[in-house]
Amino acid sequence: MSDAPDYDVVTMGRSCIDLYAHQIGVPLPEVTSFDAYVGGCPTNISVGTRRLGLRSALLTAVGEDEVADFVLAFLQREGVDTRFIPRKAGRRTSAVIMSIQPPHTFPLTFYRDNCADRALDLDDVRASPVDRTRVVLVTGTGLGYEPSRSATIFATERARASGARVVVDIDYRPGEWVSPAHFGVHMRALLRSAHLAVGTDEELRAATGENDSMSAAQRLLGLGLEALVLKRGGEGAIIFGREQDPVVVPAFRIEVLNVLGAGDAFASGLLYGCLQGWTLERAVRMGCATGAIVVTRHGCANFMPTLPEVEEFVASHGGW
Secondary structure, three states, X not given: OOOOOOEEEEEEOOXXXXXXXXXXXXXXXXXXXXXXXXXXXXXXXXXXXXXOOOOEEEEOOEEOOHHHHHHHHHHHHXXXXXXXXXXXXXXXXXXXEEEEEOOXXXXXXXXXXXXXXXXOOHHHHHOOOOOOEEEEEEEHHHHOOOOHHHHHHHHHHHHHXXXXXXXXXXXXXXXXXXXXXXXXXXXXXXXXXXXXXXXXXXXXXXXXXXXXXXXXXXXXXXXXOOEEEEEOHHHOEEEEEOOOOOEEXXXXXXXXXXXXXXXXXXXXXXXXXXXXXXXXXHHHHHHHHHHHHHOOOOOOHHHOOOHHHHHHHHHXXXXX
């Protein structure tokens, strides 16, 4: 890689239109209207990092439809580089429908049959800047189908060979897989090319088959990861590293409206902190702040915080 890569962050994987129930606290049969946003884990993170001031590009795929126009127009307004997003003939841009029943119920319905991002291929990766960025982030959802599975692994290999840092959001979606064991086989193969991984307790266990997060973390570190971050929602996060005791990072206390998108906001803040040269503990604390802000808001990508908003939020909650 050159001394001055073109991007700070390239994210790769799913994109979609999110239809969020406008009415809060009611089940889907009683909803009468929806708000249309943009979603998908790597798409949300591309926006989240861009709003924090990083140079972000997205590698996803969309269909030849108006939903794609909706997604691309939003990303372009946000300043995310969309030049590497192909339109796949005969494919559809995916969609998600969600009702919001805080504090614990947020049912999701995915529409991903024949979706475009599953068709990402090796040529799409070759045409992308994964070898011209400081960090590449990929997600577990990209492993669910070919050709995106091979493309995802190829992207991490290409990024790492160029000197970029590889971050994996484990992102286990049960509906995309025959079983957790099938997911684990492919996730462990992917993590061998990664420097850092992020996931929930459920995701760590799915990736390993272990019954507890401590055992799962140790197994994943054994694949070559430098560190692993366990997201625990309102309990903060735990950093697992090689030959060191786990580090607990506390959460910020807030009232939850919608937990969806919190993990993607967390990853955005984490990547920002890492790229500033902060310690991993402080970068994770940044992730806790960005995640806490988003759970007080209605959607995902459209509600990612800016850096001044994060700084104000942290100051109002006692500082770092």
